[in-house]
Amino acid sequence: MISTLEKEITFRYLKTRKKDGFLNIISIFSFIGISLGVAVLIIVMSVMNGFRSELINKIVGFNSHATIQPYDTPIEQKKLNDNYLQLVSKNLIFTNSGESIVIHKEYTKGLILRGYNEKDFNKLGVVKNKNFKGNINNLTENFISIGKELSFDLNLNIGDKIMLMSSSGIETIIGSLPKQKLFIINSVFDSGLTDFDQNVAFINLKTLERFFSLNEEDRKLEIYFKDPSNIEVLKKNIEKIFNENHVYTWSDMNNSLFSALKVERNVMFIILSLIIVVAAFNIISGLTILVKNKTREIAILKSIGVLNKSIIKIFLLIGVIIGTTATFFGIFLGVIFSLYIENFRSFLSEVFNVSLFPEEIYFLSKMPSEINFNSIFLISVCSICITILVSIYPAIKAAKLDPVKGLKYE
Numbered sequence: 510m511i512s513t514l515e516k517e518i519t520f521r522y523l524k525t526r527k528k529d530g531f532l533n534i535i536s537i538f539s540f541i542g543i544s545l546g547v548a549v550l551i552i553v554m555s556v557m558n559g560f561r562s563e564l565i566n567k568i569v570g571f572n573s574h575a576t577i578q579p580y581d582t583p584i585e586q587k588k589l590n591d592n593y594l595q596l597v598s599k600n601l602i603f604t605n606s607g608e609s610i611v612i613h614k615e616y617t618k619g620l621i622l623r624g625y626n627e628k629d630f631n632k633l634g635v636v637k638n639k640n641f642k643g644n645i646n647n648l649t650e651n652f653i654s655i656g657k658e659l660s661f662d663l664n665l666n667i668g669d670k671i672m673l674m675s676s677s678g679i680e681t682i683i684g685s686l687p688k689q690k691l692f693i694i695n696s697v698f699d700s701g702l703t704d705f706d707q708n709v710a711f712i713n714l715k716t717l718e719r720f721f722s723l724n725e726e727d728r729k730l731e732i733y734f735k736d737p738s739n740i741e742v743l744k745k746n747i748e749k750i751f752n753e754n755h756v757y758t759w760s761d762m763n764n765s766l767f768s769a770l771k772v773e774r775n776v777m778f779i780i781l782s783l784i785i786v787v788a789a790f791n792i793i794s795g796l797t798i799l800v801k802n803k804t805r806e807i808a809i810l811k812s813i814g815v816l817n818k819s820i821i822k823i824f825l826l827i828g829v830i831i832g833t834t835a836t837f838f839g840i841f842l843g844v845i846f847s848l849y850i851e852n853f854r855s856f857l858s859e860v861f862n863v864s865l866f867p868e869e870i871y872f873l874s875k876m877p878s879e880i881n882f883n884s885i886f887l888i889s890v891c892s893i894c895i896t897i898l899v900s901i902y903p904a905i906k907a908a909k910l911d912p913v914k915g916l917k918y919e
Contacts, residue, residue, distance in 0.1 A: 511826065515819055518810070519826045536795050540835045542788025547839025547892050548846065550781045554884045555847035557774050559877025561767075568759055571635040571700045571709075573602070573731030574740065575747055578755040583726040591750050597743060600733040602629040605714060607721035612672040612689075613663045620659075620673070621709050624717030630654075632733070633711075635698045643667045643696025650716045653692035656706030657699040669694050677722040690720060782891065788835075789895045792828045796903035800824065800910070807910050817908040824904035825897070832896020836889050844880060851875045 577584055588594070589601055604625055611618045630636060630648045640657070648654065653673075655665065665671065675688035692712065700706055718724065730751075734743055740758050748756045760767070800807070807820060846853065854876050857863075 511822055512819070514815075515822050515826070519823050519830070536831060539788055539791035539795055539831055540838075542791060543785055543832060543835035543892060543896070544839035544842065546781065546784035546788055547836050547888055548842035549784065550778065550888050551840065551843025551880075551885055552846050552850065553777055553781060554774070554888075555843075555878045555880050556850065556876065557770075557777065558879040558881050558884070561770055561774075562879050563877045564766075564770075567701050568763055569634070569737060571633070571702075571705055572759045572762065574734045574737040575732040575744060575756060575758045577730040577732070577747075577751045578757070579727065579729065580755055582753040584728070584730050584751065584754060588750055589730075593746060594732075594750055597734050597736075597746075598732050599735045600629075600632050600731075602632065602731045602733070603714070603728045604629075604731055605717055605721075605723055605728050607717060607723070608676050609720075610674040611659075611663070612674055613665070616663055618659075618662070619708070622673070622717055622720075623709060623711050624714035625711060626714050629714075630711060635700050636696075638699060640699035640701075641696065642698075643694075645696065647695050648711065648713050650713055651691070651693055652695040652713070654696040654698055654711040655694055656709060657697055658703050658706035659708075659710070660694075660697050662707065665694055667694055667697060673720075675720050677720065688720060785892050786895055789832065789892075789899045792831060792896060793899050793903055795831075796824055796828055796900060797906070799827070800903055800907045803907075804910060807907055811910070820908040820910075821904045824907045825900050828896055828900025828904070829893070832900075833893055836892040836896075839892070840885060840889060844885070847878045847880050850878045 594601075602625065604623060606621060606623045609620050609622050611620045625633070625648065627646065627648050631645055635641070636645055636654075643654070644652075653671070655671075660666065663671070670691055670693055672689060672691055675690070677688055698706070698711075712720075714728075718727075732747065734740075737743070737759075740760050744756060744758050810820065811817075
């Protein structure tokens with residue numbers, strides 16, 4: 510516990526005096542450094558959290574939440590009526606896929622074709638996207654839906670025709686020849702991710718199976734959950750139902766990407782934490798100068814019976830007050846900037862006439878930000894702990910001061 514005397518002395522030492530000008534400058538720099546360090550850390554973490562959430566939303570938007578791959582054992586239709594599956598799933602869609610080559614004028618390119626029935630195609634997130642153009646209800650035999658980036662690359666529009674070459678061949682008297690089929694573009698989708706829009710297209714499921722010589726037994730089952738947030742738990746339960754098939758989720762498909770984002774986030778946290786550490790070390794300088802300036806007063810306190818632990822508490826409390834107030838001020842700044850970061854971005858873009866966070870590069874209409882209160886709590890605890898640690902040395906130094914020598918100090 511801290512006594513009333515210890516509190517009074519602490520706040521007396523914190524008060525500004527003209528002769529302590531240099532000490533006050535160091536204290537101000539310590540306060541500003543810690544505040545900015547905490548604020549920047551919160552802003553960067555919030556933006557990275559926002560990026561991650563936007564990326565997940567985009568990936569989940571055009572991928573199934575979980576996919577059942579048949580391999581050697583076809584998917585049993587009766588398992589679709591499982592009570593748990595019916596409870597957690599929003600849509601169950603059978604699909605198939607294959608790799609083809611686009612042939613358009615002098616341009617050739619590999620393309621992944623995904624096949625869906627007309628009624629299932631309408632349920633896909635990428636089709637429900639506001640940027641989808643064309644006929645949503647006409648994915649019949651001769652029609653194809655391509656991505657926005659592919660349409661730009663090939664200078665194609667709705668109604669144009671493209672030739673596709675299948676990896677499956679037709680046996681003739683001169684050997685095996687690849688299948689070719691002409692498709693009419695009836696729609697263009699925009700997922701917001703360049704790779705997907707360049708390399709994936711949708712056609713009718715039965716057309717695809719004929720084109721690649723596939724059977725109904727080869728079909729995969731795509732599961733779309735009502736709430737896909739707890740994907741690992743859902744995966745374990747789905748694996749129990751489809752125990753003879755392989756189950757993988759959107760998280761498994763993008764595991765390396767999210768692992769890289771996690772590493773990057775942790776590295777940024779460590780690097781930016783160094784700002785707080787450097788600023789906190791100014792507290793050592795400030796408290797050391799304060800001890801030197803208050804040598805005579807400390808000696809008087811010790812001579813009238815004030816214990817060493819009380820001296821330690823006083824100087825430790827000074828460091829903690831500076832560090833804690835700076836931390837909370839930094840949290841305030843960080844949260845405000847994180848909440849209105851898009852407004853700040855727009856303002857700076859207009860003032861300096863520079864395109865900050867251009868949509869054509871990042872494929873996001875605005876700078877994302879997602880405040881995580883667990884991260885803020887961790888940042889604040891780390892900041893306060895650092896200030897406590899750096900305050901220990903000058904506090905102990907003050908307690909070890911010899912009162913006899915201190916009284917002689919001028």
